[in-house]
Amino acid sequence: MSAHEQPSHPRETTVVEAAPKQLFIGGKWCSAGQDRTYDVEDPATGRTLCTVADADADDGLAALAAADQAQHDWAQHPPRQRGEILRRAFELITARHEDLSLLMTLEMGKPLAESRAEITYAAEFFRWFAEEAVRIDGDYAVAPNGKGRFLVMRQPVGPAVMITPWNFPMAMGTRKIGPAIAAGCTMVLKPAHQTPLTMLALAAILSEAGLPDGVLNIITSQSAGRVMEPVIRDPRARKLTFTGSTAVGRRLIEQSAEQVLKTSMELGGNAPFLVFADADVDAAVDGAMLAKMRNIGEACTAANRFYVHADVAEEFSRKLTDRMRSLRIGRGVSDDIEVGPLIDADQCDKVTELVTDAVERGAEVVLGGRRGEGQGHFYPPTVLTGVPADARLTREEIFGPVAAITTFTDEQAVLDEANNTEYGLVSYVYTQDLHRGIRVSEALETGMVGLNQGVVSNPAAPFGGVKHSGLGREGGKVGIEEFLETKYVAVGGV
Incomplete structure (x- = not known):
């Protein structure tokens, strides 16, 4: 060597x-x-x-x-x-x-x-x-x-x-x-x-x-x-x-x-993350950080599409952006590092393509949005808002530290949008209404649901998906x- x-x-x-x-x-x-x-x-x-x-x-x-x-x-x-x-x-x-x-x-x-x-x-x-x-x-x-x-x-x-x-x-x-x-x-x-x-x-x-x-x-x-x-x-x-x-x-x-x-x-996977108007926003942001940034976003369970009710969208986006901005990026061998590199140059290229496509279609970059310079395959924590439904990253796995936020007002409409994918691995739902939580969990076409929880993986629980997942x-x-x-x-x- x-x-x-x-x-x-x-x-x-x-x-x-x-x-x-x-x-x-x-x-x-x-x-x-x-x-x-x-x-x-x-x-x-x-x-x-x-x-x-x-x-x-x-x-x-x-x-x-x-x-x-x-x-x-x-x-x-x-x-x-x-x-x-x-x-x-x-x-x-x-x-x-x-x-x-x-x-x-x-x-x-x-x-x-x-x-x-x-x-x-x-x-x-x-x-x-x-x-x-x-x-x-x-x-x-x-x-x-x-x-x-x-x-x-x-x-x-x-x-x-x-x-x-x-x-x-x-x-x-x-x-x-x-x-x-x-x-x-x-x-x-x-x-x-x-x-x-x-x-x-x-x-x-x-x-x-x-x-x-x-x-x-x-x-x-x-x-x-x-x-x-x-x-x-x-x-x-x-x-x-x-x-x-x-x-x-x-x-x-x-x-x-x-x-x-x-x-x-x-x-x-192409996991939707639904935040309803009655959600505990701070808890939803905590869950979003886990669901999005676990493993640098390189997980099949990673939240891919954030659907946030218009009544809480500004608060959620602001608090999520603040949390994402505070993350320390670098070589992961130091205990103070929270975001490491992506696996290789190809993965960096893919994330770059997806973000560029979303921006060209009208999404706004609130944080990040440009790959790192120098050695290693680093991509910064990124928040996009106003992501249109035709953006590629609403259909393809991002596999990177990119949170794509869209607002909604109607429960059935957001369920239709969440289910409008060939994938069906996991969904995340934040609401303080028990009836809505059960109703939405039953309606989502995924093998797993995180209800007021940002991590679903557990060796004692069955892990897997439906449809093309x-x-x-x-x-x-x-x-x-x-x-x-x-x-x-x-x-x-x-």
Whole structure:
């Protein structure tokens, strides 16, 4: 590693050097074919942090072979022992919280406070599913005619193919790995090429916690399609789970159709944030800061469209702008930083395009609106008002720190506008009228609603969307269902 490639602080160097950088296949760390590697970038500086293995299709199929070979024995593993592995991994993650948080900040850019929150959140999926492993149940019933019995059992679906995004490098992995381990499924997981280090560190932790060889296999690569399509189309794969964009999700669903895989998809969002005239405006601003600025706005759950009643629009916009203006921007490794860089230059370009389009169509820039200069992929907290309905950012995910505000006066009209999108992941509603809160929550076409709450994610609750925002649910009691098949045995002669 050259001087240009070194992180700027000795502890940063130590954390990066300690992270595994090879493929993890069959319980062993190994190089990619022909020793191929690629660079991992620090988005705050544009410098190279390190190089990691760059897998090809053969490496992916080798990982699937390892998962397939381990599947039978792993499915027979006692549920209590599967849960104890998850519990030990939870404890190891908790013990290494600070190093994992710094590693995540270095490769993804989010401030340390955000990384710490994610590590805590990610670990909770292991604690939750450690407890669910022993609660997989079935059924027994007498046939309606009394002649025979119904025996229903739940069994692991088999080797699961997992593809995770860069915005939550560990939590999107534990949200899938936890239930798969609890259910008795083996796995091939490909993390996003921008953020492989956190997931490789997690693989090492799970191995230390006692996960048998071949149960979890990690493939890092610059090209998800080149590596994972052959794996998805292979008959040994029985499950596909993906978190990412709707466009990629559609392609993966098409690929999964060949083997009729059990599929779960957590895809894009276009979350509306509704503030009614009777809302507690200060509470709504608090919630808006969470819903908009969590993870620098790079979240599928991020509030994308703010619809604020005309009676409180001026107060809400002013207070939100003041809060956004006060945020400290910079490289996230300092504890006082609240807004880090976006993930890469492409994401900066996209946010710039969306803001420019909105302004050209008549929106007013109240705060921000211009990307940062110098090194790193920084975009400042931005507030737009008077955003027209035909602006691109009302239809497309912003994935950046941009709050787009529109006013309304009629409840039904704003519901129609909020639902006027192909997406349906999450909505946010602020009102002090209980009846309105329930009525609006029922009318919104999303899989989740934050009612007077700016964060909905919780390992103990079902996470997922409707329409083009996905299929299935992750987390909660239903999260393990995605990794189980139901088998019915008809018992005669009774």
